[in-house]
Amino acid sequence: MDLPGVDPSVPSAARIYDYLLGGKDHFAADREAAEAVLKSVPNARQNARANRAFLSRAVRALVEAGVRQFLDLGAGLPTQENVHQVAQRAAPDSRVVYVDNDPVVLVHARALLANNPGTVVAPADLRDPVALLNHPTVQGHLDFTQPVGVLLLAILHFIPDDQEASRIVAELRHPLVPGSHLAISHGHPGELTGDLVEKGRELYGRTRQGAVVGRTRAEMAAWLEGLELLAPGIVPVQGWHPEDDFDPIPGPAEPGVFGMVARVPSREV
Ligand SMILES: C[S@@+](CC[C@H](N)C(=O)[O-])C[C@H]1O[C@@H](n2cnc3c(N)ncnc32)[C@H](O)[C@@H]1O
Numbered sequence: 001m002d003l004p005g006v007d008p009s010v011p012s013a014a015r016i017y018d019y020l021l022g023g024k025d026h027f028a029a030d031r032e033a034a035e036a037v038l039k040s041v042p043n044a045r046q047n048a049r050a051n052r053a054f055l056s057r058a059v060r061a062l063v064e065a066g067v068r069q070f071l072d073l074g075a076g077l078p079t080q081e082n083v084h085q086v087a088q089r090a091a092p093d094s095r096v097v098y099v100d101n102d103p104v105v106l107v108h109a110r111a112l113l114a115n116n117p118g119t120v121v122a123p124a125d126l127r128d129p130v131a132l133l134n135h136p137t138v139q140g141h142l143d144f145t146q147p148v149g150v151l152l153l154a155i156l157h158f159i160p161d162d163q164e165a166s167r168i169v170a171e172l173r174h175p176l177v178p179g180s181h182l183a184i185s186h187g188h189p190g191e192l193t194g195d196l197v198e199k200g201r202e203l204y205g206r207t208r209q210g211a212v213v214g215r216t217r218a219e220m221a222a223w224l225e226g227l228e229l230l231a232p233g234i235v236p237v238q239g240w241h242p243e244d245d246f247d248p249i250p251g252p253a254e255p256g257v258f259g260m261v262a263r264v265p266s267r268e269v
Helices: 015-021 030-039 044-064 085-091 103-113 131-133 138-143 162-173 194-205 215-226
Strands: 069-073 095-100 119-123 150-151 181-188 256-263
Touching: 015 044, 015 103, 015 131, 030 044, 030 069, 030 194, 044 085, 044 181, 044 256, 069 085, 085 095, 085 181, 095 138, 103 119, 119 138, 131 162, 131 181, 150 162, 162 194, 162 215, 181 215, 215 256
Parallel strands: 069 095, 069 150, 095 119, 150 181
Antiparallel strands: 181 256
């Protein structure tokens, strides 16, 4: 693959994640970085898979709640059960905008989605939510007078500054009408020792994202002020409305991913 703006020697979070999920779209540098992640976080593969399973369950829950428009931020490389597949199976009229800032993701997403009239791909950066929301592709595909499901899955942990992360969530929430939902998943370090956390930081410091940070439940809860947090709350993704084939929930000391879904109420809660 020879793409402008892509240096295959620099690992990317999207391709490391693809490797962890058993995908095929990664370079040697990504595989090396992913293997280093696995050394520090041996359950990283299980967490990645459980995060994708959370995506499916959360999207289905949003469809059941009446949401037909999805804004998938940091969509990642297409894999099995992408948002439009899950949503359109339940409600064929569902529309999805996939957003990412990684050129490799954008090329693959466009190739996969070219034939689906309900889906589009927008190149945009999460760090500028106002520009992202005003992107012509986003505005052309979604009707913000109707509920929108905003998905922030395994992306906010690449925004290390707490104030910036809060600002991003607030700016994304701003235009959403009642009945809209936010679905968020985010890594936490469990009781990972300081040197392993530091290793992770160094490792992601060398990726094109440039950083990674784990956060606590309380830090994530602060983003949801004025929204209605749906049951079962902020929980390990494996424990968010698990189905028959559920994945084991990591122990509290193990690194993991928290998942949550919150609704924009008709009046501020
Ligand atoms: C770990 S993947 C998660 C993919 C998918 N959301 C999921 O949960 O399965 C993170 C994605 O976020 C994208 N990303 C990271 N920082 C971003 C930013 N500032 N703006 C847009 N996309 C970003 C990466 O390129 C990558 O595709």
